[in-house]
Amino acid sequence: MRSILLALALGFLVTPAFSADPIPKIANAAQLRAQTPIHLQTGWDVRLGMTDADKDFGPFILIYADVQSKSPTEIPHNRNPQEWLGPLFVRSQWNDVKHADDKAEAERAEIKEGLYALAVPIRKGTCTITIDDGKKTLWEQKITLDEMPPSPWQPFVGLTKIKTKKTADGEGRASEEAWAAIPKIEGSAPLMSLAGFAAEHPDADTLFKNSLPLSMPLDAAWASPKGKPAPLKLSLADGVFTLSADARKMLDWPDQVLLARWWVNGKAVFPEVNGNQTVLQQDMSRLISETAKFTIAFSYPEYLQAKEGDTLALQVLYSPNGLAQVVNGERDLLMSGIVMLNDNLPQLSNRLEFKLSKELLAARNKTMDGK
Numbered sequence: 001m002r003s004i005l006l007a008l009a010l011g012f013l014v015t016p017a018f019s020a021d022p023i024p025k026i027a028n029a030a031q032l033r034a035q036t037p038i039h040l041q042t043g044w045d046v047r048l049g050m051t052d053a054d055k056d057f058g059p060f061i062l063i064y065a066d067v068q069s070k071s072p073t074e075i076p077h078n079r080n081p082q083e084w085l086g087p088l089f090v091r092s093q094w095n096d097v098k099h100a101d102d103k104a105e106a107e108r109a110e111i112k113e114g115l116y117a118l119a120v121p122i123r124k125g126t127c128t129i130t131i132d133d134g135k136k137t138l139w140e141q142k143i144t145l146d147e148m149p150p151s152p153w154q155p156f157v158g159l160t161k162i163k164t165k166k167t168a169d170g171e172g173r174a175s176e177e178a179w180a181a182i183p184k185i186e187g188s189a190p191l192m193s194l195a196g197f198a199a200e201h202p203d204a205d206t207l208f209k210n211s212l213p214l215s216m217p218l219d220a221a222w223a224s225p226k227g228k229p230a231p232l233k234l235s236l237a238d239g240v241f242t243l244s245a246d247a248r249k250m251l252d253w254p255d256q257v258l259l260a261r262w263w264v265n266g267k268a269v270f271p272e273v274n275g276n277q278t279v280l281q282q283d284m285s286r287l288i289s290e291t292a293k294f295t296i297a298f299s300y301p302e303y304l305q306a307k308e309g310d311t312l313a314l315q316v317l318y319s320p321n322g323l324a325q326v327v328n329g330e331r332d333l334l335m336s337g338i339v340m341l342n343d344n345l346p347q348l349s350n351r352l353e354f355k356l357s358k359e360l361l362a363a364r365n366k367t368m369d370g371k
Contacts, residue, residue, distance in 0.1 A: 180271045264304050297366075
């Protein structure tokens, strides 16, 4: 097998191992569809592709699998759900991690035809990614990073409840604490059907040539098969953020599904990566409900060090399958959060810019009962 060396963004290198095929690199859906399908021993046909890490998305790469059925003979056996990618299993082993198999297995979710995607966290160091079908290793790739990639996103909403005139139900308050997070993208259920999308969307060919469903900036057209994009609308009035979606419902767990990134006077600022500490310890014993609008009491993270007169900017990412904490330490990046049934694709709001006024500072300093 010919040796290949690929120089990718963010200062990391990707090289194939010699025991299996290298993971094909793709930049758009057309390149994925052009891949030669691999027929698995389990009866599925798969086109596979890996993207570069995106500095605007976070410290992870995405692996896509376009899965079709050729009379599958069996379902792959149980494995760690974080390894699932349709009928495949993706495992990442870092050189400085002694034990990567310490997580519980689970019963395999039903496999359907469609496009799957899995986020594989990356950090400083060397990692070997292997992909198998439960019987043998089919693809293998080594990744070496010289530094930790940037982590622009953090949870947007804290668990603290606060009531104001526009948040009578106390939906929450923009978080003042901050820790690095990424959207949770799991391969247990398909994102969509590329073939079905192509049949329904009038601009499918253009989208396929220019992007993937999870390419930043997220194109709302991917979440609108009929060709009518409905982006999320973020606004701020009277000390309350409003995030609304005209043509979709969102999971009404704002602390788990909304991420934010911030700018101060035009400069992007990044939350702290929390070493080996686990801070994602939120209560999951609550009912599942949906909403078309979130109203969030105004605040902002302490680390912004913003003062009156500064220009702040905010963008919100809706992640239907939850969020995952970014950990940079001796153990692997922590991927924890909610496990949801497949919903719509992640979606990005507009970038909202505003002056930090006396009134907004007063709103931020209100007591938690809204007085």
